[in-house]
Amino acid sequence: MWKQQCAIIDIRNATFYRHQYPSAHDTQESNPPLFPNLTFQLSNGGQTTPQFWSVLSPSSLARTTFLRILAGQHICVPPAARSYPYLVETSESLQHAIKYVGFDADRGSNVGGTSVRGAYLSARYESRREETDFSVHDYLTGHTELNALERQMTATERQTLEEVTEQLNLRRLLSMPVSNLSNGQTRRARIAKALMGRPQVLLLDGPFMGLDPNTLANMSRVLRDLAERQQPRLIISLRPEDGVPEWISHLVLVSEEARILAQGAKQEVFNSKTDATKSILFTAQLGHNANNITRLSRDGFPQESPALKAGEPLVEMNGVEVAYGQNEARRVVLGDWEQQVNGEQRPGLWWSLHRGQRSGIFGANGSGKTTMLSLITSDHPQTYSLPIKLFGRSRLPAPGEAGISLFDIQKRMGHSSPEVHAFFPKSLTVRRALESAWADAPMAKPRLDEEANRRVAACLRCFSNQRLLLFLRAIVASPDLVILDEALSGIDEATRDKALLFLSQGETVAAVVDGVAQPSVLTQLDMVVHSGLSPDQALLVISHSKEDVPGCVREWICLPEPGEGRIPRTGKLSGPLELNPQGWGEIWGERLPA
Missing domain, CATH: 3.40.50.300 (P-loop containing nucleotide triphosphate hydrolases)
Structure with a gap:
């Protein structure tokens, strides 16, 4: 009793x-x-x-x-x-009976405790498997060591595996390498792993x-x-x-x-x-x-604020289709549809991003957002063979046209994501990490001039939170294209709002109080170094949270779930999502209550 x-x-x-x-x-x-x-x-x-x-x-x-x-x-x-x-x-025992599983930004989205972190990243975009590409089944049953001893599962363990994979809809993913899982799938796998111990x-x-x-x-x-x-x-x-x-x-x-x-x-x-x-x-x-009725969004945009004029294209995808395998085993993960282009039905993904545009890529977990982004950053091996132009050039040279190198791409992009966070060198100081935005690689020597030093100092003056470091690194050098892939996920609300304000307004606005922008002291003294995104820059955002989407985002594309064969939906926002919450429903194809 x-x-x-x-x-x-x-x-x-x-x-x-x-x-x-x-x-x-x-x-x-x-x-x-x-x-x-x-x-x-x-x-x-x-x-x-x-x-x-x-x-x-x-x-x-x-x-x-x-x-x-x-x-x-x-x-x-x-x-x-x-x-x-x-x-x-x-x-x-306490360790067995109470299990903690965390999903905030510092812990990353990898399946904690496995050996997959060092695997070659491009392997996730290929059909081949590496020795360290353990399957979801291996992960859930604890077989994640090379040359591990064979052990038969007990009847209780098999029953638990059946129940857990059924509850979390993982059964069809059991043979997939954990390095290939999307963020949402990885989350379910981590919860399932904890449940396997019957805490x-x-x-x-x-x-x-x-x-x-x-x-x-x-x-x-x-x-x-x-x-x-x-x-x-x-x-x-x-x-x-x-x-x-x-x-x-x-x-x-x-x-x-x-x-x-x-x-x-x-x-x-x-x-x-x-x-x-x-x-x-x-x-x-x-x-x-x-529903927010304030006059300005938290990052300083009125409810009705039109998009900036689009300039030259920075990213062009003209009929992109990414597939793995051959013949019956061929599996299309992006571009399994036909879009209307200039009055004709054309296969694949047709999409572009121009200077001045603030665009968002949305879609369900597993819909191909990560694949699409990897093509833009040129991390995906198929970038070389697909009809993609980055900053007006293809990866491979063509007659009369030089190809664009990886170093040229990295120099013109600022990128913050959970994967960048996981693999970024942890030995660098905060200043040195920010300065690496002017280097060919994080550990390479940066090429700094007086303006670069002033911009680094401006970031250090405005922020002391180390969790924003890679977000700041993505914007500090004013690259042509800023990419924020779940960059603010897990950040405290106050810190996130301050980061979004800095992204759009730089040092010009100190805060937005009761819907009114408060000019900074630096603005009054005419000493502003960083003024936020310029009309010549483009912004690309991936997020599942409305609160993490900057108020300046106006264009959007929502990818269909794989295998549906439906075309992506696209649209434009009339203003910040914070003040136009119905826009979030439009993106996801839902009608939200007013």
Whole structure:
């Protein structure tokens, strides 16, 4: 009877520390207390109504810290204030019983703990396989070492694999190399890997981050089913703009300073708003269908602001089709359709990006966005053979026309993405990383002039957050084409908004307060170095989150899901998505409520 009633996690009046046990010499900066006097309990659901918890905070660090405290990390004072009675009763280890899976930007989107990170990146665009290209089945069953000992799965393990792959719609992907998975597929694989260990509690940090609306809805249904089964008990963290799913019953509201603002039953938390919680709850209530009536968007654009005049083409795709395999095994991953071009039906993808355009590439996970982007950045081997022009030139030389080199392309593009983040050298200082925007490669010596030094100094003056480093590197040298591929996913709301403002307005605007732009001191002193994107630059954005799309984006293309045979949908926005939320529904082919 006692086992049925005791808590899995029981924290009573505890304070936590990240670095070391507190001492008299500590300061607020050197060893700050985390969640002072925290009390939290997670029932095992024995004879009580199940509780479905979510941690809601505008700070990704605060959300992550809270979940890691539940998982037994960080120093607890007093030590006995955090306990796991149910696990003691069932003789389960904490490491096995409570699993944490994080999806924020610092952790990347790779399947954590595998050996695929060093694999040759271009292999993901080929039909061949490398020794390190472990399949999803290998990953889920733990066979991710070279020359691993053969081991037969037990009947329980086979049953768990069947259940998990069915729940997360992974069965058809079991033979696919994990390096070929899209971001959404990788997310499902990481959740499945955690479920394979049959934990008592699963902590999911930002499970909806970076998902397109359709995949997000499906993921919410999957998580609701998992939560209702109570195998395992589920706790998820959310940004306020994610909204709160209907099936969530209890909330923990956390401030950016790692303090509990409120906790308890969801309806009670919403009904008892305070000055400290009303902003978070208001954003959460609006969720993805937020209607904003401010005069300017957070990055300084009015509700009706037309697109800039398009200049010369920087990227041209004239009938692109990317396929792998031959004959019956041939599989088209991009361009499996016909588009109307100059009154004629032409096969493949026809698309271009011009100077001055601010464009977005959208589509469901697995629709070909990554493939399309890899053709633009020339990472994809088929860029050489396909009808693609970058900055007016093909990769291979033609009669009377020189080809464009990879160094020329890199010099004219600024690119920030989770993959760039994962592979960028971690040994560089912040300044040196920014200066590498003027180098042929991150570790090469940059060619800096006085203007370059001023621009680096401007970025360092405006930002101290290291998580924005590669975002700033993509824009600091004012390249012809800026590419932001999920570049702000997982960034705190305030930091993200400041980054978007800097992208469009540079140092000219200090902030947008109540819909009104506040000029910066540098503007008043005529000392602005970086003025934001210029009319000669083009911007290309890939994002599944409306909140991460810059307010300057006007043109868009939404790719169909693979195998549908439908053509991509294209369109134009009349202004920033923040002030025109119906535009998000138009992009995804949905009608959102006003």
